[in-house]
Amino acid sequence: MFKAKVLIKRRATILDPQGKAVEIGAKHLGLKNIKNTRIDKYIEFSVDTMDKKSAVDEVNDYCKKLLANPIMEDFEFTVEEVK
Amino acid sequence: MFKAKVLIKRRATILDPQGKAVEIGAKHLGLKNIKNTRIDKYIEFSVDTMDKKSAVDEVNDYCKKLLANPIMEDFEFTVEEVK
Structure with missing residues (x-):
């Protein structure tokens, strides 16, 4: 069993309206x-x-196919074993 | 100038419908x-x-008053100096 932690960020050049608000x-x-x-x-x-x-x-498949929007987001992740 | 990084998580006992979906x-x-x-x-x-x-x-004020929902979320943050 592994634990994955994924961070998905909008590219810096793309406006973040929620943050602005x-x-x-x-x-x-x-x-x-x-x-x-x-x-x-x-x-x-x-x-x-x-x-x-x-x-x-x-994890890579999950990010590419579902979690991240390839047009405007980048993702990074770590995978660690848990007992 | 400081850079703040905040992580806001729903409490573990509270269902995350977006994650389920x-x-x-x-x-x-x-x-x-x-x-x-x-x-x-x-x-x-x-x-x-x-x-x-x-x-x-x-940062603490920002989290408590705007970013996090005190009913069902917890937050943690780091603050680092940037040049």
Whole structure:
């Protein structure tokens, strides 16, 4: 059994409207020093396989085919064995 | 100037419907070993202050008042100086 941790980020050149929106809220609350808020996705799951190679392949497939949008997002992940 | 990295997670006892949904998609794609997918938020921003104490206070305020839902989410963050 492996534990995968995936971070999916919009590319830096692409506007993040959700981040912009909460930042405007921050200004209204008096938090004036907050800049460049970007809200991305952090995804955790288990991979129920015996060897690391096939776990990594499955995580990679999951990211490419479902979790990340290849047009505007990049992903990175770690895979660690758990007992 | 400081860089803050915030991770906001739903509490483990609270169902994550978005994670459940993509996991059903994974099964349809033949990724049969993926289990317990949880989709959380990873947020990055800059804090334009001179001292770390006030940066940490501002990040904490931002999380408590805007970014995290205190009813069902927990947050953790790191604050690092950048040149």
